[in-house]
Amino acid sequence: MIMKANKKRKKLSPMQRSNYRAFYFMMAPFLLLFIVYRLFPMIWGLYISFTNYSGFNMGSMANVGWKNYIRAFEDSQAMISLGRTFLIGIITIPASMVICNVMAIALSMKFKGVGILRTIFYIPSILPAVAVGTMWNGMFLRDGGVFNELVKLFGGEPINWLGYDYIFYSLILMLLWGAGGSVLNNISAIKNISTELIESARLDGAGNWGVIRHIILPMTAPMNYMAVVTGIISTLQMFAQPLMLSGVGMSSVPLQPVYTYMVHAYQQIFANLRFGYGLALTWIVFIIMMVLTLITRRIGDKMSDNIAT
Amino acid sequence: MELKSKFARVMYYVICSFVAIIFIFPLYYTFINSLRDIFSLPATLLPKGFHWENWEMAFTLIPFMRFLGNSLIILAISIPIGIVTNFTYGYALAKLRAPGSDFIFSLVLCIMMIPTFATQIPQYILFSKLGITNTWWIWVFEAIAGTPYIIFLCRQYLNSIPSALMEAATIDGCNQWQLISKMAIPMSKPLVAIVAFRLFNLHWGDYMTPYMYLSREKWPLIMALFNTSLYVLPGTNTRPAPVVNAAALVLAIPTIILFFLCQKQLQQGSVASGIKG
Numbered sequence: 001m002i003m004k005a006n007k008k009r010k011k012l013s014p015m016q017r018s019n020y021r022a023f024y025f026m027m028a029p030f031l032l033l034f035i036v037y038r039l040f041p042m043i044w045g046l047y048i049s050f051t052n053y054s055g056f057n058m059g060s061m062a063n064v065g066w067k068n069y070i071r072a073f074e075d076s077q078a079m080i081s082l083g084r085t086f087l088i089g090i091i092t093i094p095a096s097m098v099i100c101n102v103m104a105i106a107l108s109m110k111f112k113g114v115g116i117l118r119t120i121f122y123i124p125s126i127l128p129a130v131a132v133g134t135m136w137n138g139m140f141l142r143d144g145g146v147f148n149e150l151v152k153l154f155g156g157e158p159i160n161w162l163g164y165d166y167i168f169y170s171l172i173l174m175l176l177w178g179a180g181g182s183v184l185n186n187i188s189a190i191k192n193i194s195t196e197l198i199e200s201a202r203l204d205g206a207g208n209w210g211v212i213r214h215i216i217l218p219m220t221a222p223m224n225y226m227a228v229v230t231g232i233i234s235t236l237q238m239f240a241q242p243l244m245l246s247g248v249g250m251s252s253v254p255l256q257p258v259y260t261y262m263v264h265a266y267q268q269i270f271a272n273l274r275f276g277y278g279l280a281l282t283w284i285v286f287i288i289m290m291v292l293t294l295i296t297r298r299i300g301d302k303m304s305d306n307i308a309t
Numbered sequence: 310m311e312l313k314s315k316f317a318r319v320m321y322y323v324i325c326s327f328v329a330i331i332f333i334f335p336l337y338y339t340f341i342n343s344l345r346d347i348f349s350l351p352a353t354l355l356p357k358g359f360h361w362e363n364w365e366m367a368f369t370l371i372p373f374m375r376f377l378g379n380s381l382i383i384l385a386i387s388i389p390i391g392i393v394t395n396f397t398y399g400y401a402l403a404k405l406r407a408p409g410s411d412f413i414f415s416l417v418l419c420i421m422m423i424p425t426f427a428t429q430i431p432q433y434i435l436f437s438k439l440g441i442t443n444t445w446w447i448w449v450f451e452a453i454a455g456t457p458y459i460i461f462l463c464r465q466y467l468n469s470i471p472s473a474l475m476e477a478a479t480i481d482g483c484n485q486w487q488l489i490s491k492m493a494i495p496m497s498k499p500l501v502a503i504v505a506f507r508l509f510n511l512h513w514g515d516y517m518t519p520y521m522y523l524s525r526e527k528w529p530l531i532m533a534l535f536n537t538s539l540y541v542l543p544g545t546n547t548r549p550a551p552v553v554n555a556a557a558l559v560l561a562i563p564t565i566i567l568f569f570l571c572q573k574q575l576q577q578g579s580v581a582s583g584i585k586g
Contacts, residue, residue, distance in 0.1 A: 015479060022485045023407035026397050031413070033454035038420060041431035048431065106325060120329045123336075123568060127561045128514030130534055134557040135339040138550060144350035146338055177335060184576060237424050240516060250520065250535055265426060275430060282427040289422055 049279035056273075068280035078264055078281060084168075085261040089235035091172055093228060096179035100227065103179075104186035105216060118187065125181035133244020136174040137162070140245075162246060168257040171245055182227040189220045225300040232292050236285050237262050261285060336561070343367075343554035351550070360551065367555040371533045380529035383448055383512050383519075390452035391459070391508045392501060398455050399463020400493055404475065414464070420457040425517065433521055442522050451518075459507055466500045467493060502574035509567055513560075534560055 012020070049068055051061045072078050107118050124132070139146050140161035147170075148158040161170045193215060201211055217224075242258035243250065251271075254263065261281070269278030341356040343363055367373075402414050436442050475488055483491065494501075516531045534556050568575070 018485060019405045020407040023401050023405035023410060026401040026405070027413060029394065029453050030398050030455055030460075033450065034416065034420075037432065037450055037454045038423075038428060041428045041435055042423065044434070045427055045431035103328070106321065109321070111321070117325055117329050119568070119572065120333050123565055124332060126510055126568060127564055128510075128531060130514065130516055130531055131557040131560040134534065134553055135335050135561075138342055138351065138554055139335060139338055141351060141550070144353075146334075146351070146353055149353045177332065180332075188576060233422065233424075237426070244535075250516075262424075262426065269430060279427065279430055282424050282430075286422070286424050286427050289424065293422060 045279050046283060048276055049283050051276045053275040054273045055275055064276065068277045069284070071277060072280055072284055077259075078261070081259050081261045081264045082285075084257070084259070085236060085238065088172065088175070088238070088260070089232060092175045093231040093235065095176055096181075096231065097224060097227065099176065099179040100181070100183050101186065101217075101220070101224065104183050104190060104220070105212060107183065108187045108190040118183065121180040122183050123180075125178040125183075127178075129240040130244050132174065132178065133241050136170070136177075137245055137247045140170050162255075164255055164257060167246065167255050171242060171258045174241065174245060181230070182223050185223045185226075186220045189223050190216055193219050221300065221303070225296065228296050228300075229293050232296065233289055236289055239263060239266060336558075339554045339558055343551050343558060345551050347549050347551055363549070363551040364555045364559075366549065366552045367559055370549075370552060371536070373530075373533070375526070376528060376530045376533045379519075379523075379527050380513065380531070382445060383529055384509060386445055386448045387452050387512045388505055388508045390449065391456065392504050394453055394455050395459045395463050395504055395508075396494075396497070396501070398460045400467050400489060402460070402464045403467035404470070404472070404488075404493070417457050417460050417464075421461070429517065429521065436522065443524050443527065447518065447522050448512075456508070456511065459504055462507070463500060463504065466497065466503075470496055499574035499577040502571045506567055506571040506575065510564060513564060531560060 050063055050065060052064050053061050103121050107114055107121065142148060142158060142160050142162070145161065147161055151157070151159055159166055161167065198211055198215060201215055206214065238260045239262040242254040242260055242263060243252075246254035246258060248254055253259065253267065262285070265278050265281040265285075268274045268281060338353075341352050344359050344361065345352050345357045345363075346360055347363065349357060398417075402410060402417070433442070436447060441447065470493065475492060478488060478492060514531060516535055519527070519529050519532055520535075534553075
């Protein structure tokens with residue numbers, strides 16, 4: 001006890017004190033704006049999601065309890081669009097991970113021209129979503145679009161790629177084009193692995209597959225974990241891609257098969273002026289994101305344990 | 310990993326080139342189709358004519374210079390301020406330990422997960438109460454508030470500067486400011502490039518913030534593209550698809566150029582900010 005008390009009363013060294021002061025001085029703008037710009041709006045938004053706020057009735061805003069949240073679960077549009085958004089994620093995230101890891105392994109080897117290949121594979125993931133959607137809208141055109149030319153080449157009938165039946169798959173294809181988002185990180189993680197480690201594994205009789213499974217995958221696990229988390233977040237927040245792919249602007253609604261959850265929330269807020277309800281929808285998706293991120297972390301930890309042992 | 314047999318090497322080349330062609334194709338396709346005649350069917354593999362006037366139209370159909378100017382204003386606010394603030398926060402979180410620093414770091418990680426929508430609407434109400442909607446102040450605030458994943462990136466990167474080095478410098482009489490200006494900044498040139506690149510992408514492609522806050526005259530270029538896709542040619546029913554293609558490329562090209570300029574740093578940076586947490 002006395003020891004502890006002594007420790008607590010111990011004077012801070014001048015260096016420590018200057019460090020403390022510098023830390024709080026440097027973080028002050030962050031903390032101030034965190035409170036004003038993020039925390040306060042968040043809590044306010046949470047409050048609004050329990051009201052019937054419509055953008056104009058600030059004075060007569062009434063508390064409606066859990067009504068907006070209950071409504072979300074009764075709103076078939078909301079639930080169907082949520083399910084659809086999940087489906088998009090369930091397809092694109094694992095597929096992107098596979099593509100990205102295979103490409104990272106392939107492109108971490110030293111060959112002539114490998115830098116250009118890396119660039120080609122990475123660039124689609126950084127282009128503005130609006131531009132990407134516009135570009136793919138052109139490729140999927142019914143008359144003369146490249147996909148229909150391909151179909152015709154193999155003797156099929158032209159497909160309406162942007163119509164009700166196919167637009168979902170068109171969206172998936174477009175999203176997979178951006179699969180290379182974490183390829184540079186994965187490549188540098190792979191390159192960081194010491195050659196001795198791989199060599200000793202080879203001496204122990206590991207083949208290419210063994211090296212990938214026991215060395216490369218565990219070493220790139222943190223990158224892959226980050227990629228999955230950002231994938232979940234960006235899929236659940238997907239908004240511009242369906243709009244631009246359908247060729248409708250911001251004021252219009254895309255076809256049902258690509259009507260994502262955030263488009264629905266956006267419609268509630270900006271088209272129907274149901275701010276309270278729209279914010280309830282975004283809070284629901286926030287909670288889902290948190291839960292999914294935690295689950296991903298659990299799975300990630302377990303998997304990296306399994307792979308390592 | 311190395312491929313021993315010649316066959317494997319050839320296969321590797323073939324497959325990689327095939328994948329590369331698939332991945333470059335949408336850009337190429339958009340390009341050749343931005344050059345076709347407006348009333349013709351799309352070209353598939355080879356360009357059908359070179360109608361550069363489509364590109365001209367992409368610039369003239371909208372008040373291009375004004376939109377570009379607005380974009381540049383946003384970038385000129387966001388990138389320099391953003392570099393300073395995110396770097397400062399990252400440095401403080403990586404190198405200055407103080408009570409509460411772990412808590413603040415976990416705050417940063419938490420903010421990453423909040424959907425932008427959830428805070429944007431209340432932020433909008435707040436800013437309209439303050440009377441600063443339709444001004445550039447919004448981007449100043451956003452830049453000062455810092456971007457969570459960029460703060461994270463900075464912290465990871467700066468963590469890789471050995472602390473022993475900095476302690477030695479302190480013993481030699483460097484004060485905090487000298488530590489930053491003489492050590493941290495010179496050692497973080499790739500980081501600055503990465504942060505600039507990320508901030509550029511973030512704001513160049515951001516349509517939601519301008520859409521919410523700004524009136525039409527202040528819209529940046531991205532909003533123009535959102536609209537070009539709805540344009541019809543005067544006097545007809547035709548959507549000028551080639552012009553829209555050209556406009557999409559106008560938006561994509563700066564990102565690509567910037568990537569090439571920062572490529573080296575992006576790769577160096579991901580090495581340094583890599584696995585060691």
